[in-house]
Amino acid sequence: MAQAALRFVLTSKAWVRAIKLEPVRASRPLIRQSSYSNLILIAMVGGYAAAGSQDLSPVIDSKNSPPADPFLGTQAGAEREVAGVKLCWCPPGHFRMGSPRDEPGRRPDEDQVEVTLTRGFWMGKYEATQRQWKFVMGKLPGELTAELPAGDDYPVGNVNFAEAEAFCRQLTELGHQSGGLAADWEFRLPTEAQWEFACRAGTTTATSFGNQLSSKQANFKGKPYNGAEPGPSLNRAAKVGSYPANPWGLHDLHGNSFEWCRDWYHAQLPGGVDPDLYNASATAVKNRTGDRSRVRRGGAWTDDGWPCRSAFRLRFEPERRYDHIGFRVVAVRR
Numbered sequence: 001m002a003q004a005a006l007r008f009v010l011t012s013k014a015w016v017r018a019i020k021l022e023p024v025r026a027s028r029p030l031i032r033q034s035s036y037s038n039l040i041l042i043a044m045v046g047g048y049a050a051a052g053s054q055d056l057s058p059v060i061d062s063k064n065s066p067p068a069d070p071f072l073g074t075q076a077g078a079e080r081e082v083a084g085v086k087l088c089w090c091p092p093g094h095f096r097m098g099s100p101r102d103e104p105g106r107r108p109d110e111d112q113v114e115v116t117l118t119r120g121f122w123m124g125k126y127e128a129t130q131r132q133w134k135f136v137m138g139k140l141p142g143e144l145t146a147e148l149p150a151g152d153d154y155p156v157g158n159v160n161f162a163e164a165e166a167f168c169r170q171l172t173e174l175g176h177q178s179g180g181l182a183a184d185w186e187f188r189l190p191t192e193a194q195w196e197f198a199c200r201a202g203t204t205t206a207t208s209f210g211n212q213l214s215s216k217q218a219n220f221k222g223k224p225y226n227g228a229e230p231g232p233s234l235n236r237a238a239k240v241g242s243y244p245a246n247p248w249g250l251h252d253l254h255g256n257s258f259e260w261c262r263d264w265y266h267a268q269l270p271g272g273v274d275p276d277l278y279n280a281s282a283t284a285v286k287n288r289t290g291d292r293s294r295v296r297r298g299g300a301w302t303d304d305g306w307p308c309r310s311a312f313r314l315r316f317e318p319e320r321r322y323d324h325i326g327f328r329v330v331a332v333r334r
């Protein structure tokens with residue numbers, strides 16, 4: 001007799017009970033709750049299911065209707081963990097991307113645009129760490145330095161764009177294998193719009209902590225931003241999460257490591273609905289050698305406070321690497 005294993009991602013046990021299994025002969029229903037998520041596995045034996053023709057349309061009563069996609073977050077900042085990577089939910093929304101003309105330290109490539117993100121996404125609560133890299137990929141991608149020492153909870157640095165993307169693909173595989181990541185979701189680098197939306201977390205000030213930034217709030221060196229109180233200058237990486245989180249529970253978007261985004265760097269910000277300049281190399285800014293750059297965001301331990309602003313953006317050629325440039329992942333629906 002043929003055997004079929006069916007996987008349902010559910011949030012409600014009542015819904016499981018409501019699934020109409022007849023006329024499939026569910027000779028050995030196996031229901032197992034995954035520790036990673038609300039994943040429930042139902043293994044069945046039955047010719048209909050093996051032939052792929054069985055209609056398993058759930059019988060849903062109105063009180064226990066499942067959400068459209070159970071992998072979606074419930075509220076901003078809700079947490080989930082996939083393959084050892086903690087994630088925070090960033091809901092769909094509208095925001096003004098870039099900085100106003102009177103923001104201290106702002107640059108011409110930050111002219112404001114209106115952006116609508118129609119889909120929520122999960123973003124790494126922390127920068128990708130050396131522990132995660134070794135678990136997912138094995139050997140670290142680049143050299144450690146005096147400023148970027150070895151340590152499980154230190155960020156990954158000296159990672160170029162292609163390597164960061166390879167990590168995302170491999171993490172996607174692991175997430176699917178473990179069942180922690182829904183089948184139609186994947187890990188990626190964030191778009192600039194996703195990055196800034198998550199960094200702002202509903203704020204409209206220069207940083208998610210207000211219109212000033214102290215090095216007690218983020219890992220940068222030297223001058224605090226816009227008159228904030230002076231703090232320490234570590235002049236090196238800090239363990240991720242050493243500084244306060246923003247309103248959605250995300251740490252170190254301001255400072256510590258710069259973070260790769262997936263967009264090609266353009267002179268002006270992309271606005272509109274779900275902007276994504278991943279494939280827009282033709283219109284990207286060329287540097288003196290004719291090469292184009294991806295975007296990095298958020299400032300780093302190598303910089304003063306002003307480049308840690310939510311709107312600050314900097315270019316970096318994708319083949320290059322530096323110890324103070326790392327990344328964080330997002331999980332998006334394909």
Ligand SMILES: [Ca+2]
Binds near residue numbers: 256259
């Ligand atoms: Ca950072």
